[in-house]
Amino acid sequence: MFEKILIANRGEIAVRVIKTCRRLGVKTVVVYSDADAGSMAVEMADETVHIGPSAASESYLVMDKIVDAVKKTGAEAVHPGFGFLSENSEFAKRLETEGITFIGPNPYAIEAMGDKISSKKLAAEAGVSTVPGHMGLIKDTKEAVKISREIGYPVMIKASAGGGGKGIRVAANDKEVEEGYPAVKAEATNAFGDDRIFIEKFILNPRHVEIQVMGDKHGNAVYLFERECSIQRRNQKVLEEAPSPLLDEATRKKMGEQAVALAKAVNYDSAGTVEFVASGVDKSFYFLEMNTRLQVEHPVTEMITGVDLVEQMLRVAAGEKLALKQKDLKINGWAIESRVYAEDPYRNFLPSIGRLKRFHPTPEGPLGKGTVRVDSGVREGDEISMFYDPMIAKLVTHAATRDEALDTQAAALDRFHIEGIRDNISFCAAVMDEKRFRSGDITTAYIKDEFPDGFHGTPATDFQRTALICTAAFLHGVFTERASMISGRLTAPTPPRQDWVVILGDEYHPIHLEQGLGEATITINGGSKHMLVSDWMPGAHLVEGALDGEPLAVKVADRTEGYELSHRGVRVRALVCTPTMAKFHERLPEKEKPDMSKLIISPMPGLVVSVDVTPGQDVKEGEAVCVVEAMKMQNIIRAEADGTVKAVNVGAGDSVAADEIMIEFA
């Protein structure tokens, strides 16, 4: 085993690698950019080397700087983490020539799997199932039908140059090919000036299922079962679980064996992932690509197999023989991971940057019927910068069954508190509660299907309504009692009032409240009676306790008036007032919202890249008016209605704050 390794990465994965190294007694060197100077990884590492400015292209991606750091510190090997240089065969080769061990696969394997076409060919040769299709030229409609029959329906007829929904048709039978083929051809000619067409199998209900493999330098390879990562947004994974609810034993074995065959074909000697697209209809599966690195979502595999993949990577890189035997590997229970991103789900998941004013991850260890693991590389007070990936933590839960793992995940999400930036926790929690996700009947289009207009919070269920009413009442009871204990009173505090009205959103719920020490009995609408027990105290952002004996966690944020409560995907404002005040509330008409349709406001803090309109210009709905960049992402801002530009308040290169008015319409 190595004595000292260098980690050519940052954030949570650097921390993750350090944890295993510490356990194995391996010393660690962490390289860091300006932005990461005070990071958690830097604090935890045995040695650190500064490698330049914040932009990855000037630090984490510069091979010379990494190699220099290795030489300077005398590290024997480099763990690349994921992203950055992890799948760069040049880097692996460079290390080889410098006599430094790369903790990853050999350069040949990286290269062979790095190219989409060659990897597909290699996979097919190794007996891995690939998507049936016809890449060659197609003469006419008749041939198209023939090819389609060979592939098997349904098929996808696709213009070579197609994209964005144009030049694509799905055909379920001969007749549809006869209609579709000429249509696509004509569309392709007109739209792209390129009439090349190909036909391939159309995968119904596609799901993303991937196999974790592990190989060594002695020709051994095993698979550590699958992960399902179908819950994606803009091709970015959000939730991952292992095993997959889709697979049965036979399919799992077949998929695993094919993955191992491919690994062996390229002498794969590290941790890797073979990605498949699987059909939710018939469990048929087809090779997509192989990722020659540790995956972000590796913890779910670790949770169900009990294998530390980073440890395995270190051991095989050091030349050890793989100690894992296929027959010994077993799936133990179920694990699920939520990627906690710095983004605002209520605003179309726009990235959110800033200082983590509060960062209280769910405590690791047992929770409910499962256990919680948090992989994170940040602490309270750290800055989420625009330079790197917006993922701030991975919340992993493990339990005996899928339902229990999901329950634990939901409970863990309810206890994960972040302030200072926006996060997607409420969205992940909403998915945990969603029926279709629960049933396991998911596809890669799940988010688009279930949240077609984006995420706006989920409506409260009956249970949640009760829970939120009781929580609001409890909070108010504590506050009221405390307020009555102020010095300078004319009389001793009177017994606390018991009749209140909880205004939850726009619903009025009369309640009867008996507040005790650390507990309250709440009767709602003169009907159901509930007991809430909690040791919550003013100032805490999480009300944790039990409602009628069942564990409950509700996040609470103070608002000018009332409390903002969050549970799972529900976020609601709760006011607790006397019946008289409730009447006053009813009397006050709802204020009209200011007309925002005439304004273009910045959806997030960022940099204006370009302004595409000038005052006086007529703009059509949907037309791009400016581009704002944040976190490496260019966001095109579009007009929400037809109109004439009245004023442009920003220019290219300006920094804008969230909600800043950028463009005004007449």
Added chain:
Amino acid sequence: MQDIIEQLEARRERARLGGGKQRIERQHEKGKLTARERVEALLDEGSFEEYDMFVEHQCADFGMQEQKIPGDGVITGQGTINGRLVYVFSKDFTVFGGSLSKAHAAKIVKVQQMAVRNGAPVIGIFDAGGARIQEGVDSLAGYADIFMENVLSSGVIPQISVIMGPCAGGDVYSPAMTDFIFMVKDTSYMYVTGPDVVKTVTNEDVSHESLGGASVHAKKSGVVDGAFENDIEALVQMRRIFDFLPLSNKERPPERPTFDLPDREEPSLDSLIPANPNSPYDMKELIEKVADEGDFFEISPDFGANIIVGFGRLEGSTVGFVANQPMTLAGVLDIDASRKAARFVRFCDCFNIPIVTFVDVPGFMPGTKQEYGGLIKHGAKLLFAYAEATVPKVTVITRKAYGGAYDVMSSKHLRGDVNYAWPTAEIAVMGAKGAVEIIFRKDLGDPEKIAEHTKMYEDNFANPYVAARKGYIDDVIRPHSTRKRVIKALRSLRNKDVKNPPKKHDNIPL
């Protein structure tokens, strides 16, 4: 006998109706509560004791003798907020448009005088059309009587005004002399002369809102200390601020139990100051992490935002926080910030509220706009206020404390009681660049030498230790222990006894 008692109830009933059902409905349609509902919302349930319910005006001109409504357009009395005594008056727009008659003024003066005598604050709720024109000069006399009481009560009891409808002409000056003014957005406005007169005199076309709405006074003029969405929110917040205030200048700030630990450490404060000395950070985070339970009632958040002022609690007892805000104009002191903070410091000093000051100030704002506007005198207000204040003063310098602005911000030299600095503090006459350009003027043509001098200056002078060596700083503390240290300091100052020389009053540069 029985029917005589019943008659009382009937009379009360008539008085409670004010201007009648129709007018009450109109008030509600406008999104406003009635005067009586406001009092109910403000005070503890059932605690209101009304005075002068049957008062009527005495005017006999213009047919007014035919129009009399008991109460005469204002509801007055006393009650409690969380059990503590408060006097209130609430103008009733449904009765003669809330206009001020001699009798109406006398009702207000009565509660003002009772409040001073009994040592309890006054909260006034405004929603009125101005003077009762029919009463002529009597109405003007009535205004002046109220103003006189406002002035005599100033510094004796806290006075708060809440503007919940029109407030124009003579009506604006009573609120103007109180300690805090709050407004309700969209339904209230405040100005000396209305849009019609403005149009005649200056030919400006202006709406009620853009002349004197909450958005104007909370952001541009700084006349009001906060704006709220609606009547209820405003009144609930009045209950909140009331809990921070002592009842009078004879009392200590109120105390209430807290669940927050005095020695709570906040490790994240160790990374609050960014690596780049020119990067901003949010000073509010420091206040919220130091104050009990993160509870902070900010005064004038949208005006002079380069300085933050407001109330919080430490160990359950009220303190006033004053802090430069690097997020806005780098936390520089300008006219608006100086005025805002000076008034707040003086309020705290009047009412025995200890002042905790967090300093990150690069200096005073340069420019003709500031100098023409009289920055010298406005800046001097803050200096004056801090210097004369005899309440406990604890100061923490987090980063920059440059030049005269260092002196101003509750420095040791202005009788700061306990002055701390974070290790990131730079207490100096100015920033390195400026200082080097003056001290080493002869090397200006040589960028290498200048860089060398700058480095030397930064290393030797841009730190807290030069000041600490001279005793201008009592200790350099770790940021994460700020709460603990400030609390310890305040405990030691509980019996502080400092008196200024006897005088009629000082002559602050107004």
